[in-house]
Each structure stands twice: as structure tokens, then as C-alpha cells.
Amino acid sequence: MNNADMASPELAQCEIHGMTRASFILRGAIAASAVYGVGSVAPFVSQAFAATGAGDVEILNFALTLEYLEADFYTVKARQLGLSGQAKAYAAQFGAEESEHVLALTGTIKHLGGTPVKKPQFVFPATNESSFLALASVLENTGVGAYNGAAPSLKSKEVLGAAGSIVQVEARHAAAIDLLLGNSPTPNQGFDLPLTKAQVLAKAGPLIKA
């Protein structure tokens, strides 16, 4: 870390946390697992994005790619398949909301002086309404884990607030889709697991053509 990175005291504080992170996480995870079992929260931190040391713009561009993917899925793919009933209604509503996320993230990246990534080309394996909903569940739940995993690494409180506002909506989408599928709306029980960038890419990567 060089001095140029220390633009704010908040940033400096985060870096201090970062240096002691490994030992803190290990102790916390062991202690919490012993007392509360796998359902406790502390072990999740070990999976957080933080280890990659990504900056806010990098994290936001990663989120933007996911939002492009979701928006495209709910609009273009949904139209191709011709959904009906509640699935159609959710696709319309959620597609509009994901598109708003795209605009918000694009604007935030520019505001931070970054360059928003271009919209990739996607390929979705869904062939009918039920496979569409199954993939929607994967995308929304992956989105929740992606934001929850990345958010603690964000330096800017404003960006964190925006990410929190978006992840709550992703979680609501996920629950609605899972209910429609007849699945549990809380697949992770009381605590939504954060996902690492690699875990997110394992789910979303195959859907990105270029």
C-alpha cells in the first residue's frame, strides 16, 4: 500500500483491518463455530471479497456485469420464451428494476472517475418457463451472495449504501422467484452466505459469451 491510497482516514482504517484480517477471521470462525455451529455469521467473513483487495470501481464493474446479465435475462430472454401469468409479471417488474440498477451503477462508476464496463453478450440455457424460473433463482441468489461478499470491501460509505439498497432488492427478487418455484424463500436459512468473486464467476461465467 502506498501513501496515495490513503486518501481518507476511513480508507486507512479499512487497511488496518485488512492486515489483521486473517488472524481475526480464523479466531472468530473457530470460536463462533464452536458456540453456534455452522449457522453463525463470523465464518462467512473468510469468504468475503476483501482478500482480493479490489477497489470500489472494480467491485462496481463486477456488479454492473451481473446487473447487465439479469436485466438482459428478464427482458430479452423472457420475451423470446413468451412467459405467462406470475412469471411474466415478475420478469417485467424485475427486468425494469435490474435495468435501474444498471443505470445507477453506471452513474456511480463514472462519478468515481471510473469507466463502466461494456454490456457483454449473454447466452441463457433456459428453454421454457420452468427452466427460466430455475435460472432466475440461480441468478438472483448469486446476486445476493455477490453483493454480500463484496460490500465489506467497499471503501466509500455512499457506495456501500447504494450496494445495500440494491442487494435488498435482489434478495426480494430471489425470495419471490423461489416461492413461485415452490422452493424455500430462505435457501441459506438465517444467514445469506457471501460469495467470492470466483464463486460468482463459476455461476455467471458460463452465461457470458463475450
Next chain:
Amino acid sequence: MPSPPIEESPPQRSGLVERLVRDDVDRKRFLKLAGGAGAASFGAFVLAACGSSKHAASTAAATAGTASTSSSTAGDVAILNYALTLEYLETEFYEKVVASSLFSGKVGGLIKDFGRQEATHVEALKGAVEKLGGTPAAKPAGKFPISSAAQVAQLAYTVENLGAAAYLGQAGNIQSPEVLASALAIHSVEARHAATLGTLVKKSVTPQGAFAKPADMPTVLAAVKPFLA
């Protein structure tokens, strides 16, 4: 947010913090709920949570270097105890709902799931407070109107939306990345509960559209007060 069916008129939202700070009885009552040990820092925390002064306060604390460790920890403990108090109330609410046998079948199963999950939040938050060296807030005594399935579903929808907004409102105030990760893991589960209940009461699963709105502490406290026995 639709107002829940309540047994007394809600307190005025504006000025609640000022009253908490000024009015000894109200303040002590909430401080008691939020954990006596954190009392000294809690007054400062409540003031800081008012608005823009929070940012200045946390920045100043961070600038103070090593001195910031204790003050930021105290702030996180206060936030965790605030969340703990809300989770206690949610847990008690679901216990009463389950005991009422108003719901059966699939919906009854979901209600039981949600109640169990709120109870795990209570345990996790207590553990987090203790890990930071704080004293977990005492369990408050709640009171909830339980009359019909429709009324309870509406109240649950209101409560879960409030809970989600309360977590979102504190995300930017949390200093420790570990505490933040814990709060986020819970926050999105509250959102899932809220959306599920939204389908039950035929309301939008995203009542605020694409961007969920945070609720600050005074707003949440005012909304919760009718449920404190």
C-alpha cells in the same frame, strides 16, 4: 409504510432522538434495552446517528488512530445491540404467531421457519456483542396485537420491511468489516422474509421499487415503540 394495527397512538417521529437524549426516563428505558454497559457511548451514538454529524464523528474517530479502536467498537456494539433488540421483538412476535395457530400448512411452515431464523439472529448478535467485549442488550418485553391471519400477515409484512430498512440504515455506520458482513448476511434474509410476506398480503415484493430505502434509528424506534410492553 402502512401503519400496523396498534393499541396506542404512535409517538411523533420527529424529535424522538432529542427526547431520548433530553428525557431521562425515555433514555434510560431504551438504554436498558440496548445494554447498560454501552450506556455512556450510546448517548453519543444516538446523537451521531441523527444525520450528517455521524459522518464527521466517525471520520474524526478514525483520524484519531489507535484511539479509534475503542470508540468504533463501542459504536458497533451499540448498533449490534439495537439490532439485537429488534430481533428479540421479531422472535417474540413469531413465537406468539406460531402459538396462535392462525396459520397452517405451507404458510404455517414459512412462519415457523422465519421465527426460527430470527432466533438464530438473536444468538448470532449476542455472540457478536460479546466478541467485541460488550454486554448484550436484555430481552425486551413485547406486546403484539394478534387477532386474525390477515391482520397478523399484514403486521409481519410491516415488521419485516422495517427490519430490513433498519439494517440498511446502519450499514454505513458500522466500522468493523466483520460486523458489517454479519449485518449484511442478516439484512438480506429480512428482505426475503418481507418479500415472502408481501406475496401473502398481495402487496409488491419490492414496495420501494429498484432501490430499498434505509430507515434511521429514530424512525425505527418510533415504529417499534408500540410493540414494547
